[in-house]
Amino acid sequence: xxxxxxxxxxxxxxVCDPRGNLSFIEEAIHVPFAxxxxxxxxxxxxxxxxxxxxxxxxxxVLICLNGSMDLHLTDGHTExxxxxxxxxxxxxxxPGVWDSMHNFSSGTVLLVVCSEYYDEDDYIRxxxxxxxxxxxxxxxx
Ligand code: T46
Numbered sequence: 001x002x003x004x005x006x007x008x009x010x011x012x013x014x015v016c017d018p019r020g021n022l023s024f025i026e027e028a029i030h031v032p033f034a035x036x037x038x039x040x041x042x043x044x045x046x047x048x049x050x051x052x053x054x055x056x057x058x059x060x061v062l063i064c065l066n067g068s069m070d071l072h073l074t075d076g077h078t079e080x081x082x083x084x085x086x087x088x089x090x091x092x093x094x095p096g097v098w099d100s101m102h103n104f105s106s107g108t109v110l111l112v113v114c115s116e117y118y119d120e121d122d123y124i125r126x127x128x129x130x131x132x133x134x135x136x137x138x139x140x141x
Contacts, residue, residue, distance in 0.1 A: 001090065001138065002073065002075045002077070002136070002138060002139075003075050003094050003095065003096030003097045003134070003138055004073060004074070004075045004080060004097060005081065006092070007073060007080065007089060007091065007092060007093060007094065007097065007112070008091070008092040009089060009090070009092075010030065010031065010061060010089065010091070010092055011083070011089060012024065012030050012063075012086040012088045012089070013030070013088075014018055014027055017044040019109040020107050021087075021088075022096065023087060023088045023134070024062075024112065025061075025090075026109075028118065031061050031092070031113055032091070033059050033113070033115035034046060034115065035101065036050055036096045036114060036116055036117050037113075037114040037116065037117055037118060038111065038113050039061070039110065039111075039112050040065075040109060040110060040111045041101075041108075041109070041110040041112070042084065042108070042109045042110070043112070043125070044069075044104040044108055045107055046104075046106065047086075048104065049100060049101060049102045050100070050101045051099045051100040051101045052097070052098075052099075052100045052125065052127075053097045053098065053099070053123050053124060053125045053130075054080055054096060054097055054099070054124045054130050054133070055093075055095045055096075055097075055116075055122050055123060055124070055132075056096075056114055056121075056122050056123075056124065056133075057095055057115075057116055058095065058114055058116040058119075058122050059093070059094055059095065059114070059115040060092075060093050060112050060113060060114045060115065061090040061091065061092050061093070061112070061113045062084060062090060062091045062093065062110060062111075062112050063084075063087065063089070063090040063110040063111045063112075063113070064077065064084035064085055064086065064087065064089075064108065064109070064110055064111075065106030065111050066086045066087070066107055066108060066109040067085070067106065067107045067109065068083060068084065068085035068103075068104075068105045068108060069083075069084055069085075069086075069101050069102065069103055069104045069105070070082070070083050070086055070101070070102045070103040070104060071083075071091060071099060071100075071101055072099065072100045072101070073097050073098070073099050074097070074098045075096065075097060075098070075134055075138065076098070076130065076134050076135070077139075084110070085110040090113075093109065096134055096137060096138055097119070098124075098130050099129070
C-alpha cells in the first residue's frame, strides 16, 4: 500500500460570526494523534520553495492560515498536488511521503501540527535514499 493512500484532507470546525470566523483543533479529535510540536512558516520570499524531504515516524497536518501555496506529495511513483488556501482545512501527511511546497502567495502563513518532537534523524532529505526507503518499507512484499 502506498503511503500516499493515507494522505487526508481534514475539515476543522468553523464558527462563523459577524466579528470574524474561528476554527479550532483538539488533539486526537480533529487531528489523529497527540500533538507534540507546532511550527509555522511565514515571510516566505516570492519564488521560494520549501520542504524536499520525508519523515520516518512524524505525522503532520499542514494548515494554510493565510494566503495560498501548492503542496506537492509523492511516494516516488505517483505525485499529488494540493493547493492549500483555507484556514479551516488541513492536509494530513503520514510518514513515507516526500513533500515540497511551492507558489507561496505573498503573506502566506503555514501552520504545521506534528505528532513528534523535532528530530533531524527522522528526516530523509536525499531523494535517491527516499526512493530506496519507500521501496523497502512500503512496496516490497
Ligand atoms: C515539513 C515541512 C512542511 C527546528 O529546529 N525545529 C523544527 O521544529 C523544524 C520544523 C525545523 N527546525 C530547523 C531545522 C532546520 O535547520 O529549522 C530549519 C529549517 O527546517 P527545514 O529546512 O526542514 O524547513 P522546511 O520548511 O523545508 O520543512 C518544514 C519541516 O521541517 C518539515 O517537517 O514537512 O516544513
